[in-house]
Each structure stands twice: as structure tokens, then as C-alpha cells.
Amino acid sequence: MVGQVAHRGGTIVTGDNSSGDGADELLEFDTSVAHIARVQDYWLGGKDHFRADREAGEEAIEAFPEMVASVRNTRAFLARAVRYLAAEAGIRQFLDIGTGIPAVDNTHEVAQAVAPESRIVYTDHDPAVLAHARALLTSTPEGRTAYLDADLRNPERILRKASTTLDFDRPVALMLIAVLHCVPDDDDPYGIVKRLLDAVPSGSHLAISHPANDIRATEMAAMATRLNRVMAQKVTPRSHTDVTRFFEGLEIVEPGIVRAPEWRPDPDTSGASTMWSAIARKP
Ligand SMILES: C[S@@+](CC[C@H](N)C(=O)[O-])C[C@H]1O[C@@H](n2cnc3c(N)ncnc32)[C@H](O)[C@@H]1O
Secondary structure: OOOOOEEEOOEEEEEEOOOOOOOOEEEEEEOOOEOHHHHHHHHOOOOOOOHHHHHHHHHHHHHOOOHHHHHHHHHHHHHHHHHHHHHOOOOOEEEEEOOOOOOOOOHHHHHHHHOOOOEEEEEEOOHHHHHOHHHHOOOOOOOEEEEEEOOOOOHHHHHHHHOOOOOOOOOOEEEEEOOHHHOOHHHOHHHHHHHHHHOOOOOOEEEEEEEEOOOOHHHHHHHHHHHHHHEOOOOOOEOHHHHHHOOOOOEEOOOOOEEHHHOOOOOOOOOOOOEEEEEEEOO
16 A cells, blocks of 8 residues: 555545645545445455455355456456557557556556557546555656546546646547446436547547446346445446447447457456446547
8 A cells, every 4th residue: 555554443544645746635535334446456356445345345246256257357358448449549548537446457557568658647536546546657758647536427627637648639548447337327427428528539439348237137236236235336237228328429349349358358368247348439
């Protein structure tokens, strides 16, 4: 964990300078309630979770025993997607919203391995992710990385802040990997994605991976119910038709909107997934 961490009851306070802007921040987060960033870290085998997160993670696994394989397959999709975008679509700018606690194959590592000059802006609203942001600021000298502590539900703020790193006159890949299910219908996830897409030029791409409610439907419904009982953020799995709506007006790249391991698999890609995953290009 970055910085000094001190327990104060259920709260952690860390004096940290991890956003990379030179300002000291006081980070406070409640460890008594599960948070999706830390639950995800538990599923991925990381070290940055607390009892409430582990219990929530286990609740989900009880409802859907292949949860860990599915989460790891989503992470592998993220890496293949970034590799495709950098190597085949020629993208050099990435806006990765809902970054999560750093794990294997973070977006900048994959993109800059292909094209060292790539620029990446990471965004998350969880203080636990902010506390680890320094691990995301390890850019190549030719490229740049930045971290924004910001909420997807305020895309204008994200776009404004990201514009100091990204040039919105040139194509950008919008990475929304396993985050849109944290935006309930009442918060207008379709409108949010449209506002992001409206701000980027032709040739930009949208990558989404989204929990399904129409794959292993009974288990997924049980998992969402269990998580929503105990987790701070509520999750909304969506159907193939619902996920297709996010790509309205875009050219969907082959093989279309498929389960994560079916999207341009590597030879060793295998296992369960309940995540609809796709990439599309803005014409
Ligand atoms: C399931 S994790 C996915 C992390 C990473 N994208 C991956 O695929 O490994 C979801 C992440 O989205 C973040 N998140 C959820 N709602 C958000 C919001 N409204 N604004 C910004 N980040 C959000 C959470 O804090 C968490 O880190």
C-alpha cells in the first residue's frame, strides 16, 4: 500500500500524494462496508481488501462459482483490447474509466509496450484506487500517464481534466471495462456514454465489458442480489440487447459483442465468463 496507513475504527486515513499533481491529500475510506474496487482486488488475488470485501466476494462466488475465472477473463480481455487498439487500430490515447486497484496488465503497460508514446488517463472515484494511483504513473519517457479522482457520472469534469494529458482532436480509446454496471439506469448510463463519445473525434474507439443478466441468468441474478445487499455500490447486470445500445451509431469490430474469452482469444484463453465484451469505432 502506498503511503502511511493508520486505522481509526472502520476508517483508514492516509496522508498521500498519489494523484501526481503535487498536492497532499487526506484519504478516508470506510473498511466496514464492501467496495467494488476492493472486492475486485480480492477476486484478482490482490492484497488490498478488508473483511467486508472478502465476505462480499465470497457471497458472489457462492452464487456463481466461476466468478474468479470470469473476472480474470475480463482482465485478460482488457489486455487484448488495449493491444488491439494500440497495434491494429493505431490508437495512442486511452481514457480508462473505472480503473480499479492496479493489477496485472494495466492499460498503460500494455499500450506503451506496443507504442511507448501512448498517453493514458486513468479515472476512478474510489479512494482505495487513488491511494494506489502512483503505481499507474510509471509512464515511459515518451508517453504520459495521469490519474483522475473523478466520477463517471460527471463525464464533463473527466473530459475537462483529461484534456491536459489527452488531445481530444485526435482519436481516443474510451475504456469502460467492468464499470457501467455500477451506473444504474436512473443515472442514465447511455447518456453518459453518448456524452463521452460526442467529445471524441472520428476514429476513436469504445471498449466495453459488462456483466450479463442473460448468461447463466439464475446465478447472475443471485449474485447481483447478494452483492447489492452488502456492497456500497449497487450493480446492474444487463442483457446483450442492453449492452448493444451503448454502441449505437458505431462500427462494431469483429467478432462483435461476445463473452470476454470469445473476443479475439489468445491460444491460452479459456474458461467461464458472464461478461458481454466488445470494441467499436466511431465513424
Ligand atoms: C469491477 S472494478 C473494474 C476494474 C478494472 N476496470 C478491471 O476491469 O479490472 C470497477 C471499478 O469501477 C469503479 N467505479 C465504479 N463506479 C464508478 C463511477 N461512478 N465513477 C468512477 N469509477 C467508478 C470502482 O471504484 C472500481 O474500481
